[in-house]
Amino acid sequence: MQDTVIWDRVREARKGPRPAHTLDDIARAAISVGDANGVEAVSIRAVAAQLGAGAASLYRYISRKDDLYDLMVDSVAAEYELPSVPSGEWEADVVLVARRIRDVYRRHPWMAELAPHASWGPNTQDYMEFFLAALEPTGLGHVERIEFIGLMSAWIATFTQLVQQPAATGAGRLRHFASIAADPARPQLAQAIVALMRADPSSSSPDQLFERGLHRLIHGIAG
Amino acid sequence: MQDTVIWDRVREARKGPRPAHTLDDIARAAISVGDANGVEAVSIRAVAAQLGAGAASLYRYISRKDDLYDLMVDSVAAEYELPSVPSGEWEADVVLVARRIRDVYRRHPWMAELAPHASWGPNTQDYMEFFLAALEPTGLGHVERIEFIGLMSAWIATFTQLVQQPAATGAGRLRHFASIAADPARPQLAQAIVALMRADPSSSSPDQLFERGLHRLIHGIAG
DNA sequence: CTTTACTGAGAACATCGTTCGCGGTAAAGT
DNA sequence: ACTTTACCGCGAACGATGTTCTCAGTAAAG
Numbered sequence: 001m002q003d004t005v006i007w008d009r010v011r012e013a014r015k016g017p018r019p020a021h022t023l024d025d026i027a028r029a030a031i032s033v034g035d036a037n038g039v040e041a042v043s044i045r046a047v048a049a050q051l052g053a054g055a056a057s058l059y060r061y062i063s064r065k066d067d068l069y070d071l072m073v074d075s076v077a078a079e080y081e082l083p084s085v086p087s088g089e090w091e092a093d094v095v096l097v098a099r100r101i102r103d104v105y106r107r108h109p110w111m112a113e114l115a116p117h118a119s120w121g122p123n124t125q126d127y128m129e130f131f132l133a134a135l136e137p138t139g140l141g142h143v144e145r146i147e148f149i150g151l152m153s154a155w156i157a158t159f160t161q162l163v164q165q166p167a168a169t170g171a172g173r174l175r176h177f178a179s180i181a182a183d184p185a186r187p188q189l190a191q192a193i194v195a196l197m198r199a200d201p202s203s204s205s206p207d208q209l210f211e212r213g214l215h216r217l218i219h220g221i222a223g
Numbered sequence: 224m225q226d227t228v229i230w231d232r233v234r235e236a237r238k239g240p241r242p243a244h245t246l247d248d249i250a251r252a253a254i255s256v257g258d259a260n261g262v263e264a265v266s267i268r269a270v271a272a273q274l275g276a277g278a279a280s281l282y283r284y285i286s287r288k289d290d291l292y293d294l295m296v297d298s299v300a301a302e303y304e305l306p307s308v309p310s311g312e313w314e315a316d317v318v319l320v321a322r323r324i325r326d327v328y329r330r331h332p333w334m335a336e337l338a339p340h341a342s343w344g345p346n347t348q349d350y351m352e353f354f355l356a357a358l359e360p361t362g363l364g365h366v367e368r369i370e371f372i373g374l375m376s377a378w379i380a381t382f383t384q385l386v387q388q389p390a391a392t393g394a395g396r397l398r399h400f401a402s403i404a405a406d407p408a409r410p411q412l413a414q415a416i417v418a419l420m421r422a423d424p425s426s427s428s429p430d431q432l433f434e435r436g437l438h439r440l441i442h443g444i445a446g
Numbered sequence: 447c448t449t450t451a452c453t454g455a456g457a458a459c460a461t462c463g464t465t466c467g468c469g470g471t472a473a474a475g476t
Numbered sequence: 477a478c479t480t481t482a483c484c485g486c487g488a489a490c491g492a493t494g495t496t497c498t499c500a501g502t503a504a505a506g
Contacts, residue, residue, distance in 0.1 A: 129412045150385060151378050173342060180343065
């Protein structure tokens with residue numbers, strides 16, 4: 001079973017010593033490493049060390065490094081804490097879900113990178129089930145609803161990285177932005193960067209930007 | 224200058240032998256490797272080999288591996304081949320740009336992964352300048368327009384991976400999907416997966432799905 | 447013709463994901 | 477009771493990676 005998704009693993013030990021850790025333990029360890037030092041620090045060895053285990057031991061529980069990512073994403077998906085049943089007001093539900101996702105992405109910045117590629121674990125499935133049901137009153141088909149869910153997640157991910165944490169772009173990036181802003185050959189882009197750079201003293205806090213972006217996502221760019 | 228974006232590099236050799244390659248050569252080599260074997264195959268050594276050079280030699284031209292990605296993305300951004308001036312019909316322009324991006328992502332699947340993280344090279348800047356100008360008639364502010372551009376790119380990326388190339392998800396993933404579809408605990412999700420799986424015999428080809436998704440992106444989910 | 451500044455690139459280093467194989471342990475088979 | 481079986485943790489090793497060091501070669505500047 002080398003190409004099996006981790007959720008299909010059947011784990012029922014009959015003989016030998018009982019495993020020293022659970023998948024939840026491993027997920028927690030990986031999450032704490034990711035929160036503290038970023039995704040790129042989430043290595044097999046680092047997570048194993050966090051668990052107080054040897055590196056090779058992890059392969060008793062997972063079969064690929066991607067399984068680690070899957071565990072992290074689905075474990076954190078439990079933090080959405082959505083109601084079990086939609087309210088019936090689909091727009092309010094969409095706003096609710098969006099805000100929860102934003103909060104979680106802010107708490108765990110690596111989600112923006114890992115979530116799109118992750119397989120669908122139980123918590124993720126619960127979240128999608130809720131979202132699909134919430135979108136039922138729109139009259140959209142299932143494929144369209146899935147698409148919208150992906151669209152909204154992708155938007156929140158890029159929004160989090162672009163607006164919420166622009167300082168993460170590094171010194172060289174900032175210098176490059178400045179040179180673009182000073183280039184008269186592309187006036188629209190120059191203006192846009194100037195508008196992006198100043199941390200919105202007047203018209204728009206990040207939260208306001210988020211709400212308005214969300215409104216545009218629902219009602220369209222012209223609405 | 225270790226943290227400098229590659230586009231800020233000043234390259235004007237005064238002494239010694241002239242460089243054996245150009246940044247364009249390197250970009251082309253990296254692109255051909257990525258097209259043929261996927262992003263994960265784009266290694267320093269592989270690109271150097273494609274160039275007929277030694278691995279360490281690449282560091283005479285780039286200073287980080289990410290520079291390679293930046294080169295790839297911006298080089299391919301030239302393929303958009305947009306008009307120099309928007310038509311004045313912003314919606315038509317948006318549709319035009321979206322289709323061009325989709326075509327390029329289809330030709331170079333790694334773009335979906337690399338483009339979001341890449342720095343803005345000259346061709347990317349040209350593309351954004353056009354897009355920003357095209358969106359001017361909407362009355363949106365510059366930040367909102369940037370956001371919409373990011374949103375559309377993100378949507379196309381996920382759409383390309385989800386709808387256009389679902390076979391890339393691997394055997395284990397497909398098996399997992401099937402088990403989700405057979406789980407009565409989450410009926411909405413089950414239906415959605417069934418709808419996703421069958422390659423749209425009746426109502427919707429990928430192209431139609433794209434056009435309708437694009438329409439919803441512009442006019443909102445309810446429109 | 448010496449100096450200088452750049453070139454390409456082999457060798458080496460640290461780190462990574464992953465596999466092999468070992469000694470140990472506890473339940474199943476007899 | 478004891479052998480067998482199937483799992484456990486994990487040190488050691490392998491191959492591949494990004495990056496740096498170093499050095500011989502080369503061509504323009506002084």
